[in-house]
Amino acid sequence: MKNTALKIRHLIKYFHDPSTFQVLKGVSFDVNKGEFLSIVGKSGSGKSTLLYVLSTMDTDYEGTLEINDQLLTGKSQNQLAAFRNEHIGFVFQFHYLLPEFTSLQNVMLPALKLGRLSVDEIENNAYNTLRMLDIEDQAIKKASKLSGGQQQRVAIARALINNPSVIMGDEPTGNLDSKNTGAVIDIFRELAQNHKQTIICVTHDNDFASRTDRTIEMHDGRILNSLL
Amino acid sequence: MKKSVNFQISSVHLLSHLGQTIVAVLGVTFGVSMYIFMNSFVNGVNKVQDDMAFSSMAHLRIFNENTTQTYDPLQILNKNDNTVFHIQNSKKIQYSEGIRNADEITTFLYTQPEITAIASQLNYNVFFRNGSKKINGMLSGIEVENENKLFDIGAKVKEGKWTDLNFQKSGIILGIALAGDLGVKLYDNVNILTADGSSKNLIVVGILETSVKQVDKTKAWVNIQTARQIYAKNQNFASDIVINIKDLEATDVFRRKIAPTLPYQIETWQSANEQLVAMTQIRNILAIAVSLTILFVAGFGIYNIMNMTINEKIKEIAILKAQGFSGYDITIIFLSQAAIIGLIGSAVGVVFGYFISLLVNNIPFEIAGLSTLPIYYKTPDFVLAVIFGICTTLLAGFLPARKASKIDPVIIIRG
Ligand SMILES: Nc1ncnc2c1ncn2[C@@H]1O[C@H](COP(=O)(O)OP(=O)(O)OP(=O)(O)O)[C@@H](O)[C@H]1O
Numbered sequence: 001m002k003n004t005a006l007k008i009r010h011l012i013k014y015f016h017d018p019s020t021f022q023v024l025k026g027v028s029f030d031v032n033k034g035e036f037l038s039i040v041g042k043s044g045s046g047k048s049t050l051l052y053v054l055s056t057m058d059t060d061y062e063g064t065l066e067i068n069d070q071l072l073t074g075k076s077q078n079q080l081a082a083f084r085n086e087h088i089g090f091v092f093q094f095h096y097l098l099p100e101f102t103s104l105q106n107v108m109l110p111a112l113k114l115g116r117l118s119v120d121e122i123e124n125n126a127y128n129t130l131r132m133l134d135i136e137d138q139a140i141k142k143a144s145k146l147s148g149g150q151q152q153r154v155a156i157a158r159a160l161i162n163n164p165s166v167i168m169g170d171e172p173t174g175n176l177d178s179k180n181t182g183a184v185i186d187i188f189r190e191l192a193q194n195h196k197q198t199i200i201c202v203t204h205d206n207d208f209a210s211r212t213d214r215t216i217e218m219h220d221g222r223i224l225n226s227l228l
Numbered sequence: 229m230k231k232s233v234n235f236q237i238s239s240v241h242l243l244s245h246l247g248q249t250i251v252a253v254l255g256v257t258f259g260v261s262m263y264i265f266m267n268s269f270v271n272g273v274n275k276v277q278d279d280m281a282f283s284s285m286a287h288l289r290i291f292n293e294n295t296t297q298t299y300d301p302l303q304i305l306n307k308n309d310n311t312v313f314h315i316q317n318s319k320k321i322q323y324s325e326g327i328r329n330a331d332e333i334t335t336f337l338y339t340q341p342e343i344t345a346i347a348s349q350l351n352y353n354v355f356f357r358n359g360s361k362k363i364n365g366m367l368s369g370i371e372v373e374n375e376n377k378l379f380d381i382g383a384k385v386k387e388g389k390w391t392d393l394n395f396q397k398s399g400i401i402l403g404i405a406l407a408g409d410l411g412v413k414l415y416d417n418v419n420i421l422t423a424d425g426s427s428k429n430l431i432v433v434g435i436l437e438t439s440v441k442q443v444d445k446t447k448a449w450v451n452i453q454t455a456r457q458i459y460a461k462n463q464n465f466a467s468d469i470v471i472n473i474k475d476l477e478a479t480d481v482f483r484r485k486i487a488p489t490l491p492y493q494i495e496t497w498q499s500a501n502e503q504l505v506a507m508t509q510i511r512n513i514l515a516i517a518v519s520l521t522i523l524f525v526a527g528f529g530i531y532n533i534m535n536m537t538i539n540e541k542i543k544e545i546a547i548l549k550a551q552g553f554s555g556y557d558i559t560i561i562f563l564s565q566a567a568i569i570g571l572i573g574s575a576v577g578v579v580f581g582y583f584i585s586l587l588v589n590n591i592p593f594e595i596a597g598l599s600t601l602p603i604y605y606k607t608p609d610f611v612l613a614v615i616f617g618i619c620t621t622l623l624a625g626f627l628p629a630r631k632a633s634k635i636d637p638v639i640i641i642r643g
């Protein structure tokens with residue numbers, strides 16, 4: 001049990017707009033610590049919806065979600081925000097950065113919010129992370145002035161800055177060329193293996209999926225060949 | 229640390245929309261400076277009015293007037309039976325009027341710490357005559373030094389000298405219009421005739437101009453000794469004792485304090501001049517109403533700008549929340565923007581308000597003894613202007629900030 005990072009049981013979710021429609025139809029699975037997991041499936045099968053629930057941002061669901069042995073279902077928005085800040089790094093499907101801030105500031109903000117380290121240390125870490133993703137040269141550019149792929153890499157750097165125990169990405173390499181995609185996968189593998197950080201990525205890219213530890217396939221709100 | 233991130237974010241927001249920020253700041257600046265200007269202007273007008281009024285009016289007046297007119301012994305003694313009286317041409321007894329022991333009373337008054345100046349007066353209505361000219365007016369017998377202390381009246385003497393009344397016992401100082409109407413000049417003679425029929429020739433030793441027409445037209449001053457002589461009163465007699473105290477608003481408190489000790493009537497300037505008090509209050513209310521309206525409009529402008537900003541930044545707010553910023557953090561981020569706008573706007577507004585007032589204070593306005601439009605600064609107005617300015621912006625920022633703090637990130641990010 002100690003080795004389980006995420007424990008998801010019987011997730012059910014409905015959308016009510018425009019008409020009531022069940023997106024998740026009882027999803028259950030576990031993810032181990034240090035595991036690099038990929039989720040694949042057809043467009044509209046509910047991958048993003050599932051990931052929003054896992055990220056603790058979506059609280060409108062039935063079933064339970066535990067991360068690092070903490071039951072998160074039913075916690076208040078502010079408690080969840082604090083939990084996200086410390087434990088979860090998230091890369092959205094459409095790389096959401098703050099356009100008025102520089103790349104560096106975007107990466108630093110979650111760490112400044114956490115307030116564990118001094119501003120200098122945070123800045124130093126942010127530079128290192130940007131360098132790891134090969135966009136150090138864009139550090140002091142406004143986020144709105146970056147290309148799509150550059151923005152996505154800054155978003156990945158931001159997801160990593162607090163050394164979260166769980167990193168989630170919704171097609172985090174969707175805008176990257178194969179060289180950069182390879183680099184990101186290497187980074188994720190390294191984090192999972194050497195730092196025991198858990199990685200969950202939604203992807204359409206079969207090469208990406210094949211380089212992860214395990215792949216879950218979603219179909220119409222359900223997980224195929226699930227053991228649970 | 230946590231706080232400084234929020235402030236860092238809010239300052240980036242403020243700086244990246246500098247135009248909007250400046251408009252919001254100017255709104256507050258305008259409101260605050262108008263508040264200061266309106267109030268300083270009204271204070272100035274009030275002060276001019278008070279200065280004019282107190283140039284011939286003391287804070288309190290002690291006098292003794294016949295109040296026995298209503299005394300009817302028949303009514304009092306036979307209140308309850310049905311006796312019918314018929315009295316024609318009833319005569320009233322003349323009770324003593326005026327203050328017989330003025331020295332005693334002024335000695336007592338000088339022991340009161342609130343007092344700043346006291347003067348005894350002997351005021352009567354007389355006819356001023358020069359040849360066939362005959363004008364009804366008021367002759368005021370005064371203590372030369374004390375009167376000057378109360379009203380700074382010496383400075384208003386245009387020709388001659390106030391203190392000459394000390395040396396020239398038969399000297400008289402006339403209001404400028406009265407002198408004109410009588411056709412007398414400095415060192416001419418003027419004859420006065422009292423209600424009792426006694427008359428006396430006096431020499432004009434001064435001509436005096438207050439800016440109050442009514443006074444300039446009807447009043448003249450002589451030494452109180454001379455007045456006592458004319459009316460055949462003893463050395464201690466006065467018709468009025470007038471007093472100035474330190475705080476001219478505290479007259480009623482002082483009146484209640486000394487009233488039990490004095491067997492005379494005491495009148496405060498407020499009760500004698502209710503219209504002055506009313507006008508002052510109406511002007512104050514007007515100034516506050518106008519300036520608060522301006523502040524309210526400025527506040528509404530800020531509310532609109534903040535609302536727009538938040539609608540624009542709704543995605544960014546969602547991102548911040550996704551990264552772990554709480555609703556509280558979001559409130560702080562936007563409320564601190566409002567606070568900064570309020571602080572800068574108020575600070576600039578104070579300076580602006582001061583200079584607008586200074587400018588207005590230099591606009592020529594030559595009526596009733598004024599040379600420019602009056603302005604009078606009071607510290608509480610500046611303090612209140614800043615408080616109102618900051619409160620308005622905080623209030624205007626609070627509602628949008630709360631709205632922002634309640635944004636559900638997943639709804640926005642899902643798109
Ligand atoms: N806000 C919403 N309101 C109503 N229905 C929604 C909403 N968001 C998504 N859906 C529906 O839920 C289903 C799952 O959507 P989801 O975004 O999870 O798909 P996905 O697997 O991530 O697809 P893709 O690979 O294209 O990103 C879709 O049928 C979609 O139309």
Ligand SMILES: [Mg+2]
Pocket residue numbers: 047048049093170
């Ligand atoms: Mg999706």
